[in-house]
Amino acid sequence: MSKAEKTKQHIIEKTATLFNTKGYISTSLSDITQATGLTKGSIYGNFENKDEVAIEVYKYNAGLLGKTLSRSFGDEYITSLDKLHAFVEFYRKNWKFVFANGGCPLMNAATEADDSFPALKTQVKRSFEQWLTKISDVIDEGQRKGEIDKKASAEQYASLFIMLIEGGILLSKTMGDQSFLNHALDKVASIIDHELTILPS
Template sequence: MSKAEKTKQLIIKKSATLFNTKGYTSTSLSDITEATGLTKGGIYGNFENKDELALEVYKYNSGLLGKSMARSLGDEFPTTIEKLNAFVDFYRKSWKVVFETGGCPLMNAATEADDQFPILKKKVTESFESWIRKIAEVIIQGQKKGEINRNINAFEFGSLFIMLVEGGILLSKTSGDEKFLNLALDRILIMIEQELNIIPS
């Protein structure tokens, strides 16, 4: 990696929590220079403007969370039910870190990704679609292996899982009480056991 690339990555990483906690619109150039220790010239020498940096920070933040989520749905867990349970467990265990760094980067960006920042809105939409698709693909593979109820719609359940998780995070972050996220995760586990599992427990 060249010196310029290293500097660019440093700016993105140092700005990641800042944008996620303070907001993409509210974060000022002065905030960024303070967080990175660089001058305004140093920032603009690597990014055309704040919007370009904001997009790179969003891709960085959402990418980190996406990789962690993907690992929970990976080959480490042999059965589909175990993969889906691991997905729930990931959020159960990582909520403190998520809250300390400002909350879910997708949800935070979504609240600001209006017509004033259409490129960010497009990226957020793509991220949510990708997450839903990943969960749906795991469910579909489970249906093919005879582990998941073939009568359910995988994409509908993928959407419901994300809706419940994001809603739980929003209420818990707003209230400072993790019970709302845990309530959402408990509901997902019930859906997995009673609606997806071919042998309900």
């Protein structure tokens, strides 16, 4: 990496939790300089404006989450059902880390971007599309292998899982009570076992 690339990466990594906790719109340039220990001139020497920093930080935060979630769908899990359950267990095991870093970066960015920050909204939409595709692909794989009911709509179940988990995170973070997320995860696990799994006749 060049010196400029290292500086950009330093800025992104040092402000990742800051943006996700305080908000992509609310975080000020002064917040960024304080978190990075750099001057405003150095920030603007590497990014066109604060919005560009916010976009790159969002990509970084979403990328970290995506890489971690992808491990749930790794080859070490034999069946598609195992992969879906590993996806659920990721949130059971990592909710403290997710909450400590401000919550889910996709949900946080989605709630504040909307029409006030269209460039960020576009990035968030792309992230959710990738997430939907990843879960749908696992369900499709299970249907091809005869592990998952072929009548199930992969796209509908993928979106349902995301809605339940994101809603659970939102309520648990807001109420300071993990039970809301646990209830959502229990429901997803139950759907996997009772609606997707092909039971022996």
